[in-house]
Amino acid sequence: xxxxxxxxxxxxxxxxxxxxxxxxxxxxxxxxxxxxxxxxxxxxxxxxxxxxxxxxxxxxxxxxxxxxxxxxxxxxxxxxxxxxxxxxxxxxxxxxxxxxxxxxxxxxxxxxxxxxxxxxxxxxxxxxxxxxxxxxxxxxxxxxxxxxxxxxxxxxxxxxxxxxxxxxxxxxxxxxxxxxxxxxxxxxxxxxxxxxxxxxxxxxxxxxxxxxxxxxxxxxxxxxxxxxxxxxxxxxxxxxxxxxxxxxxxxxxxxxxxxxxxxxxxxxxxxxxxxxxxxxxxxxxxxxxxxxxxxxxxxxxxxxxxxxxxxxxxxxxxxxxxxxxxxxxxxxxxxxxxxxxxxxxxxxxxxxxxxxxxxxxxxx
Ligand code: NAI
Numbered sequence: 001x002x003x004x005x006x007x008x009x010x011x012x013x014x015x016x017x018x019x020x021x022x023x024x025x026x027x028x029x030x031x032x033x034x035x036x037x038x039x040x041x042x043x044x045x046x047x048x049x050x051x052x053x054x055x056x057x058x059x060x061x062x063x064x065x066x067x068x069x070x071x072x073x074x075x076x077x078x079x080x081x082x083x084x085x086x087x088x089x090x091x092x093x094x095x096x097x098x099x100x101x102x103x104x105x106x107x108x109x110x111x112x113x114x115x116x117x118x119x120x121x122x123x124x125x126x127x128x129x130x131x132x133x134x135x136x137x138x139x140x141x142x143x144x145x146x147x148x149x150x151x152x153x154x155x156x157x158x159x160x161x162x163x164x165x166x167x168x169x170x171x172x173x174x175x176x177x178x179x180x181x182x183x184x185x186x187x188x189x190x191x192x193x194x195x196x197x198x199x200x201x202x203x204x205x206x207x208x209x210x211x212x213x214x215x216x217x218x219x220x221x222x223x224x225x226x227x228x229x230x231x232x233x234x235x236x237x238x239x240x241x242x243x244x245x246x247x248x249x250x251x252x253x254x255x256x257x258x259x260x261x262x263x264x265x266x267x268x269x270x271x272x273x274x275x276x277x278x279x280x281x282x283x284x285x286x287x288x289x290x291x292x293x294x295x296x297x298x299x300x301x302x303x304x305x306x307x308x309x310x311x312x313x314x315x316x317x318x319x320x321x322x323x324x325x326x327x328x329x330x331x332x333x334x335x336x337x338x339x340x341x342x343x344x345x346x347x348x349x350x351x352x353x354x355x356x357x358x359x360x361x362x363x364x
Contacts, residue, residue, distance in 0.1 A: 004228045006033035010092040011227065012084060014038045014075050014132055015102030017053025019200030023216035024099050024223045025057055029066030031224065033097065036088040038071040044202055046104035046120055075102045076123040081131025094143065095136045097227045100129040100150040105202060107162045118165045125169035129176060137180065137189065146189035147227045150177050152237060154195050157248055174237055181235030182286060190234040192226045194219065195248060197241035213242040251281035257297050
């Protein structure tokens with residue numbers, strides 16, 4: 001494979017004054033990208049600010065012959081997000097890549113968590129990604145190319161004590177990523193997320209023996225790949241740490257369709273609902289897929305044991321609009337119609353996907 005270069009590409013890396021962001025900025029610049037190094041320069045809890053963090057990284061990039069400019073705006077406000085994107089446009093003329101990396105911690109057991117801790121963390125991690133990505137996405141859509149890489153966390157995907165605010169914000173980024181993957185699909189915009197583990201000031205003292213193996217530099221190659229023209233992946237979440245990379249998937253069990261639905265009958269079959277074997281799980285690729293899955297099950301279709309190649313969703317339907325009316329479940333039929341009307345307008349690729357699925361399973 002030829003070497004990935006970023007000549008002529010413009011990248012914004014938020015929170016790039018240290019830790020993971022610094023490493024991503026250096027890696028992108030080393031391969032030719034012009035980088036806007038954004039960082040408020042605050043403490044781990046988000047307090048304070050300083051211009052030195054971002055400027056030092058810019059100096060480092062320039063010393064190595066790269067191109068970068070510092071930016072000290074906060075991602076946590078709409079004005080800050082706009083200003084960050086505008087700064088990249090003013091200096092470099094466009095934005096091709098956004099790495100949503102800025103972050104803070106305000107850990108506390110849920111029963112002791114104050115509202116200010118919830119707001120601050122959600123503002124930086126989740127709203128911050130909206131505020132920076134949205135103005136950039138508009139430009140990416142127009143130019144027909146864009147890469148958005150957001151930084152989620154195992155804390156939100158799998159759960160972690162004391163991080164309700166952080167976990168919820170990080171899980172929100174998965175939702176944002178998956179929707180942007182759909183909306184960006186026909187405009188050449190790919191959105192993915194990484195759930196890293198790395199030794200930074202945020203994790204100092206908590207990683208034990210792992211510390212020596214998980215430098216930020218072991219995470220950045222994946223970020224560079226996801227930011228590259230080569231990358232065709234979109235809507236994916238990757239666990240990245242110490243040179244190990246894995247895809248994190250959201251799976252669904254075959255489910256149970258009840259004749260006599262009641263809390264008691266649910267209790268009796270909760271084991272079946274939870275799933276018996278991973279090999280039976282499916283991975284819906286979108287809300288449309290999920291709707292097809294539900295409608296197929298309610299119509300008595302064979303979703304049990306159905307599994308797509310490489311874990312993609314299986315379905316027996318050629319086109320959801322051909323699905324027979326579903327007695328007693330008008331909301332699902334309405335949802336199906338709505339989603340396919342939407343698909344008509346913007347997501348022709350999804351229909352191709354649905355047809356592909358049908359070919360795979362030939363259940364009709
Ligand atoms: P870090 O504290 O070194 O980096 C975060 C950077 O974001 C800091 O330089 C900080 O000044 C900046 N920042 C904070 N609020 C900002 C704002 N409002 N606007 C602009 N910049 C702001 O920590 P680290 O570990 O490098 O974290 C980077 C990202 O990776 C964070 O989103 C974090 O939640 C995430 N992460 C890190 C993990 C790890 O193991 N280090 C694990 C999972 C996720």
